[in-house]
Amino acid sequence: MTLDQRASAPASTSRAPVVLSAGVLNRTTLDRQLLLARSGLSPLEAVGRLVALQGQDVNAPYIGLWTRLAAFTQDDLTALLYGRQVVRGSLLRGTQHLTPADDYVWIRPLVQRALSRAARATVGRTMPGVDPEELERLARGHLTGRTLTRPRLRDLLRERWPEADPTALAFSPQGLLPIVHTPPNGTWGRGGATPFTLAEEWLGRSLDPEPSVERLVVRYLAAFGPAGVMDVQMWSGLTRLRPVLESMHFLQKYQDSEGRVLYDLPDAPLVPEDAPAPVRFLPAFDNLIVAFADRGRLMTPEQRAQVCVGSLVHPTFLVGGTVGGMWDLEDGVLTLRPFRPLSDGVAEELAAEGARLLAFAGVEEGSVTVARCEP
Known part of the structure; x- marks a missing residue:
């Protein structure tokens, strides 16, 4: 069944919601976002x-x-x-x-x-x-x-x-x-x-006169799920989507640790919370950072306040699957601003990945530096 066909699939047998930990949500979302490998x-x-x-x-x-x-x-x-x-x-x-x-x-x-x-x-x-x-x-x-x-x-x-x-x-x-x-x-x-x-x-073609909102929900869940109604609304900018998701009876229902209902595609795998998560650099306004109303699977509220400032979303790097800090690239210097002290192993991994980023950006003689953690 294709992603778009799922939007019109028949109802499935209802099951009692399974509670998903923040760790499972984190690794599952990273996997769908192509960030685990x-x-x-x-x-x-x-x-x-x-x-x-x-x-x-x-x-x-x-x-x-x-x-x-x-x-x-x-x-x-x-x-x-x-x-x-x-x-x-x-x-x-x-x-x-x-x-x-x-x-x-x-x-x-x-x-x-x-x-x-x-x-x-x-x-x-x-x-x-x-x-x-x-x-x-x-x-x-x-x-x-x-x-x-x-x-x-x-x-x-x-x-x-x-x-x-x-x-x-x-x-x-x-x-x-x-x-x-x-x-x-x-x-x-x-x-x-x-x-x-x-x-x-x-x-060179006309736009669809009767687009399906269910199609968009399916595509969102394939890329970001499991997720709740408010998450879909935050990402899409659309409102009043609760009746839409509730009417999509083929969707699998879960709960998070706070008891919120999460929806997902019925055949979409979940990833264990102990799955390895390599360091990754995310750009400004990255999809992953802005795709949820509740971003607890990615960062703490205090970290979110630093990353998302008004209409700005700063570039970030992931450590162990969650936001480990912010970065900027200026005059050939890639500066990392971690939220917490980095172990030697993580610092080395970030330096190697940072060197790859500099090469991709066309910086021939760049450097990676780690700023001091703010108390």
Whole structure:
């Protein structure tokens, strides 16, 4: 049975929920995220497996794939973007994601209502007198048949609303319309003025008029499960999903140590909590860090407060399967900021993995340093 077929599978025999420890949840999620052992999947298969890669930071998806795949180069993802097999645009929670084109055509329509609602609220709050429907219509007209940078589209819209807030005019269209950002924007080291084009024109096909939310739930659980309703909602940006999951009778039910109901695919294996978990570097905004409302399987509340600050999600490294600290790379120096003292063995493992990261990033004469733990 394929992942998408499971969304319409018949009910299974109910069983009393099994309680899963935080350790089992941790190792199972790491396994599904390709973080227990580097995978032999192709880059395109891996992007699909992960559903969508956070792409606010243009280099983050590259590092996210590098840390998960046995063989991956920067050119691999860049080629997928230029080949239109992977696209970059506003998707889950209205943030930038990279996702396979085959998935974008049904995921974007599924989240469109939430994105439109948020964009219209922004228009109403920041640009009184601007009609969101007219803004959407004009933006579509300007983009039809061509690609425009965000500043250029903003300037065209200001011809109609010269007094409107320029920042709101620049960013609102990507919530109101299915827009993708064309390369070289979004490739390694290439940010800057974002180019906009209509997704249907870039992909050469229409978007799914009747996407299935159950399909999205199945894909989420395959990549992140077992998980609860609030977790799915946090990750997707959708709401009122409890009736959806409760109606998917084929799903396996578990409980966590706090008694919360967790859902999973019926044939998805669980991983023992003592399974080895090597050190791994995760980029800013990594899928794993933002995919749960309750992130106890990954970090403590105190650590979360340091990693997730406002709209920022700092790069992290995993030690023993959980977040061991944060890192940054500047001027060829990879600095590790651990949350607790590191043993000599772990420090050596991190240094070796850090050297691999420097090589992947193209840093020829870099170094790895460990900052002092804060008391």
